[in-house]
Amino acid sequence: MANGQLKSVASLLLVLNFCMYVIVLGIGGWAMNRAIDHGFIIGPGFDLPAHFSPIYFPMGNAATGFFVTFALIAGVFGAASTIAGINHIRTWTADSLPSAATAAAIAWTLTLLAMGFACKEIELEIRNARLRTMEAFLIILSATQFLYVAAIHGAARR
Structure with missing residues (x-):
């Protein structure tokens, strides 16, 4: 039972x-698109700006670039891990458990990593509503x- x-x-x-x-991926995709569209512009002589950072985001604070990057990675792996999860729930046998459990555990650890950057971003305080939602x-x-x-x-122990 x-x-x-x-x-x-x-x-x-x-x-x-x-x-x-999927919502995290949508907001993270928006943030990444905005960073690409409104980030640093390299001049005609290919001179980098004085404070160039490859993960510069025009909104948020110093942790935003790391937060969005790892949130996208966690979101992709988390959404993809549902494929193994759906297969396991469909069959619900010990044979399907290892793949579902491994994918879910890796997605959880990546989510914890992104959550750590979310906590750092909360600590630094300057961010917009979409980033707060993703946090x-x-x-x-x-x-x-x-x-x-x-x-x-x-369920495996039963």
Whole structure:
């Protein structure tokens, strides 16, 4: 009975996490596009500006470049890990668990890394509403992704 309950909890968390990772990818894509469009412009002689940084973002603070970059990496891997998760929930056997658990655990660690940069960005205080939204989503995802990993591992013990 508990195994069926864990399967429904894992399914709910998988769908929730996928939707949140897609939102993170959308906001991160916007931020990356804005940084490319409004970043440093290299002059005709290819002279770099005095304070050139390859991850300069015109909005936010000094942590924004790292935050957006790692949020995009975590978002891509998190969304892609749902493929293994869907396969595992569909079959719900011990044979499908290792791939789903590994992908989910790696997505969770990348989400924790992005959440660390989100915390640093919150500490530095200067950011816009979209970045604040992405920070909140990554903080929530760090918890829900952990719960998903726990739910699929808990079913393996039964």
